[in-house]
């Protein structure tokens with residue numbers, strides 16, 4: 001597991017359980033909501049990342065997109081977001097996704113929100 005970096009908004013974040021690591025296969029995604037957040041957990045080549053799930057360009061749901069070695073590809077206009085820092089790798093998206101710290105405890109994936 002590699003923790004992702006957050007944007008610094010959360011100094012005293014709360015860890016919430018996302019899902020079991022066993023249920024998130026290699027190159028699969030899991031989505032869930034917490035309060036007003038729409039979150040995406042990605043297993044990219046065995047590394048676990050957490051980001052916002054809604055594309056910063058025109059609000060497509062990235063959980064219906066695709067994972068590739070470059071990150072998650074938006075299904076609507078095909079921008080790719082780096083899962084480590086949230087930055088778009090190509091237009092039309094220009095704003096990064098928010099990223100969240102991740103930890104795994106007893107096979108459960110937790111996200112700091």
Ligand code: FES
Nearest residue numbers: 055057058074077
């Ligand atoms: S909605 Fe994602 S790139 Fe346009």
